[in-house]
Amino acid sequence: MPGFQEWRKVCSMFPLKERDWPIAQKLLTSGACPRCIFRFCCVGIQTLYRLPLQDLARDLHAFLKMGQKDEPQAEGNNEEDEPPSKRLRLEERGAEEQSALASDGNVALPERTPTVCTLCLGILQEFAQKDFVRKVCQKVYSAGYQFASFVFSVSLPAQLSVREHAAWLLVRQEMGKQGLSLEKDDIVQLKEAYKWIIHPLFSEELGVQIDSKSSFEVSVIFSHPETDGDCHFLATACPDCFRPTKNKQSVFTRMAVVKALEKIKEEDFRKKFPCLPSSPETSCVALEIECNHAAVFVAGRYNKYSRNLPQTPWVIDGERKMESSVEELISQHLIDVFKADSFNFSSSGREDVDVRTLGKGRPFAIELVNPHRTQFSAQEMKELQQKINSSSDKIEVRDLQLVTREAVGHMKEGEEEKTKCYSALIWTEKPIQKTDIEFLDDLKQELQIAQKTPLRVLHRRPLAIRPRVIHTMKTEYIDEHHFRLQLKTQAGTYIKEFAHGDFGRTKPNIGSLMKTTADILELDVESVDVDWPPALDD
Incomplete structure (x- = not known):
């Protein structure tokens, strides 16, 4: 007969409370893996999930077989509201009482954990092993990325949300019998538990740290074709949650399923889906392993x-x-x-x-x-x-x-408030003298112009009248039909149209100011007055 010290050792490894025993037994007999049992018993000790799965299964069986509702608690896990008179030693129990978890007709415990967990579909089993980590890391190595840290992300099949919802309803019902409540957020999320296990393995294999803010991402997309049909009843119960989109191959996205589960009534869910679902024959498959750098x-x-x-x-x-x-x-x-x-x-x-x-x-x-x-x-x-x-x-x-x-x-930022400087070679139809262009230099005030969207860009710009400012002009006479014009303007000004007028769509313009037909022959951008990026030393 096992002694009290052995009981304490098992309890310290699995910090389950008295209320968890019937829940753990039902989950185990329905095909849940030990890690999923811990999740639904709200165990948040990360190191526990990292223990070998075989050891967890063996010790969990021992824990459940040894306990009854009024068994003594391990140190650090005492129920404050339990009177000392109820804390009896294990060796005082008879063999008949040790044969079952409780005396209310619970089914016998299975001898071994099912091959594929009914709740995680193998995510916390096969895909939480070093062999899978090495497979992913080989993909990372072959991709040839340069990185000093990384973030790991997973995409899980949508039907996992359905299965977890079913298990949550069952566990909540069991806890209700004890006058306790359980919110969905109280359960350790599958992704969270998976990362607790997998992150240290990745860090060890790749030799760099996991960093949620890293620019380099390693992602795995899981699928489980065998249970794809688990979600289908939701489309009938909540049709407004599932609407086809152009880019999605299936309407049963995780977000759509979660939304439907929040909306569906508990009695309607129980009529369509079992609590708990049956164990599948196959595990999930890693559909894609991808690497991406921001x-x-x-x-x-x-x-x-x-x-x-x-x-x-x-x-x-x-x-x-x-x-x-x-x-x-x-x-x-x-x-x-x-x-x-x-x-x-x-x-x-x-x-x-x-x-x-x-x-x-x-x-x-x-x-x-x-x-x-x-x-x-x-x-x-x-x-x-x-x-x-x-x-x-x-x-x-x-x-x-x-x-x-x-x-x-x-x-x-403030692009239209910035200024730009141009040098333009202007042609005039009417012969000019140097005195004919000097008045442009003498325009002391900023010249306000209105530019309707030029004809040459009307196919790609909306039709509008845009006010613009010519800040300064300086002329250089060349010959009777040519002069060079230096301009400093508001950014966004159409300089060519300011020269020839664009059939009157820019007012005023060089032609109208000089009372002749003018056009631009050459244009250079002399400066773009944006103080960015910072200048570097040559």
Whole structure:
């Protein structure tokens, strides 16, 4: 006959209270694994879940077979409301009382745990082992990512929520018999218990720490085809929770199932689904093991020296109009070095294909999607900048640097309040003298203009009248039909339209001010007055 010390040892390993005994027995006999039994008994000791499953099953059986409702409690687990007179020693019990957990006709305990848990479908069994961790880590190694920490995420089959709901109803009913209540949130969530077990194994195998804020994510998507039908009755009971979407192959998403379970009445649920469900024949399968790194951002300024180079690829009706673009000349080098899947290019404004960008250049940022390499020294970034600049005489970049997603927002902040400086070569139909353009220099007050959306961009911009400001103008006479005009304007001003008027859609304009027909022959962006990104030392 087991002694009291042995009883204390088992109790210290499994800190279940007297109220948990009938619950643990019913869950075990229905096919729940020991770890799921602990979850539904609200045991939150992480180290307990990490013990070998075989040991947990063996000792849990011993614990249940030894106990009765009035068995003595282990140290640290005494019920405060239990009188000392009820704390009898185990060896005083007869053999007849030890043969069952309780004397109310509970079924006998199974000799071994079912192969596949009816509640976790194998997640806390097969997939909480070192062999599975090694399989996932092999995927990580082969993907070739550079990372100093990682976050692990799992996607579980939606039907697990149905099975857990059924078990919760049963456990809540058992606790109700004892005058106790159990909320769903009191139960240890499956994902939580799984991470308690799996995180230390991953950290040991990969040699880095788990960090919920890490930019590198390892994810596993589980499925269980055998029990896919568990959710189907909910579509009839709560049809408004399951609506087809374009991107989802199944309407039975986890969120939809959870929403339906919150809505369905308990009696309706019990009529359609057993409490507890039967044990499946097969475990879950790891449908996908994926690695993904959060995007990194590279910023800088670019100069464009060609009048035959668009900022972004120029494609009309599927036909490419220009051989390359600023975006491509810069991004291709970044894609190669960062080993990214794709990119997104943005800039502080844009210039037309025939407009050069001079001076300190135009600020730009490139989002590199799912990069495999992310750590670069200042010297390596400088070498990358030199590589871009030596690859083409059409562009040049400066101040190339890694920035945060939040910092990219500074490039767009107050964009229309910023100023830009231009140099334009103007042609006039009427012959002019130097004195004919001097009045433009003498406009002391800022010139207010109204620009209706230009005809050339009307296909991609909404029709509107936009007020803009010409801050300063300075002229340089060339000959009787040409002069150069230096302008400082509000960002977003259409300079070409300010020159020729766009059939009267920009008022006033150079032509109307000079009382002649005027047009722009060449345009250069001299400066974009956005103080970003920070200038780097050459």
